[in-house]
Amino acid sequence: MYRNIILQKADSIATIILNRPEAMNAMNLEMFEELESAQKDIVMDKDVRAVVITGKGKAFSSGADFELVSYLLTLTSERFKETLRYLQRVVTMVEEMDKPVIAAINGYALGGGLDLALACDLRLAVSHAKLSEHYVKVGIIPDLGGTQRLPRLIGLSKAKEMIFFGDMVDAEYAERIGLVDRVLSEDDFVAKTYSTAARLASGPSVAIGLAKKALHAGYEAVRSGLEHEVHGQEICMRTADVKEGISAFHAKRGPIFSGK
Structure with missing residues (x-):
């Protein structure tokens, strides 16, 4: 049914696996369409009581595929x-x-890949994970909710540091600043992820769902903030x-930005 993701269900847990390991699970337009479809499926499935999103291979996701970026550059402003x-x-x-x-x-959870992880309720990271809001490396801003x-997770100053410099942080540092909730060894990563998901799935699902809604009720500024990302990114892209x-990314060299 899907080419860019895998959807699995077992023991009241749905797992979405980003499935482009050859591209470090870079997100193309088709992957977004499949993520939308899978989520609609999960929402309608009353047997599913918890969800895990992960990546196949060595990356969670490296962010937007450059073909998607190139496509966006061809579009009119609207x-x-x-x-x-x-x-x-x-x-x-x-x-x-x-x-x-x-x-x-x-x-690796980079750029849009990290933004996807930020939208999740909990973030568990394997000990060798690397995370970055690396948009600035190609002269753009986070555009999938990162700003x-x-x-809201790590504080304004730390968020500015990550976004302004685009540097990679390791899992230990990410846990220390609250970017991830727990760091797990490679040997324990899968088992502990699913034991956590099982605890959630065995809990009072109505209460958990309503608590999630209530927790996000004061979060509505995110919606208007997303529109700032849209307008800012449209300007950056020009x-x-x-x-x-x-050009520097493809040439594997450091960019020389002019501020124009």
Whole structure:
């Protein structure tokens, strides 16, 4: 049914596996469409009481696929905004689902991949995981909720540091600043992720769903903040810095930004 993800269900737990390991699970448009479909399936399935999102291979997700970025660059301003709003809605579905969602960060979680993890309720990371809001490396801003959800987790100053520099952080540091909830050894990662999911699945699902809704009730500023990302990203995409950032990435060299 799916080409870019795998959807599994067992013991009241649904697992969404991002399934482009050859591309470090980079997110293309088809993957977003499949994530939307899988989430709708999970929401309708009353037997599912907890959800795990993870990646196949060595990455959770390395973020947006460069083919998707290249496609976005070809769009008119209005079409660009419409498409980005759609991508944001797919990620926000994770947050709005009335079932608890665990991000099982099995490796690299970068850019949009980290933004997807931020929309989950809990983040468990394997000890060798690396995380980054690396958008700035190609001259753009977080556009899947990173500017809104990250500071709510780790504080405004730390979020600015991660977003302004785009540096990678390791799992231990991520746990220390509250970016992930728990770091697990490679040997324990899968078992402890699913034992956590099982605890959630065996809990009072109505109460957990309503608690999640109540916790997010004061969170509505995220919605208007997402629109700031849309407008800001549309401006960034028209700069010379983006062309330089993408060119440098493909050439495997450091970018020389002009601020234009």
